[in-house]
Amino acid sequence: MSIYEAIAEMRRLSKLGRSFSFSFYSFSISRGQTTGIVEVHNARLRKRGREDDNQYAELQEEYINLDNLEPRRFWHCCLASFNGQSLTFTTAENEQ
Structure with missing residues (x-):
């Protein structure tokens, strides 16, 4: 499953x-560093942020961790697994 298929299923x-x-692999663009893999066991996506508020809104997905009710976000390209299934990164060019 590709990360884009996983995101579509998350939205559904x-x-x-x-x-x-x-x-997902954590990454802070402002600090230019990662803290490793983040595992979220129980989540739902939130409404996508607006580019007025977050210049990277189209590259990130917002979610709520239902175990602690923390609102968070992750970079699409850093998504590693969905419901226990490892994901692949493909582009439209690679799929042709």
């Missing part, structure tokens, strides 16, 4: 009010 499940698990 979130619209249905269902939760899912996923993991």
Whole structure:
């Protein structure tokens, strides 16, 4: 499954009010560093941020961790797994 297929499924499940698990590689662009892999066991996507508020909104997904109710976000390209399944990064060019 590609990261884009996983994100589409995350959006679908979130619209249905269902939760899912996923993991991603953390990355802070302002600090230019990572703290490793983040595992989220119970989450739903939130409404996507606006570019007025976050210049990277199109490259990130916002979610809420349902275990602690923390609102967070992750970079699309850093998504590693969805519901226990490892993901691949593909572009439209690679899929042709």
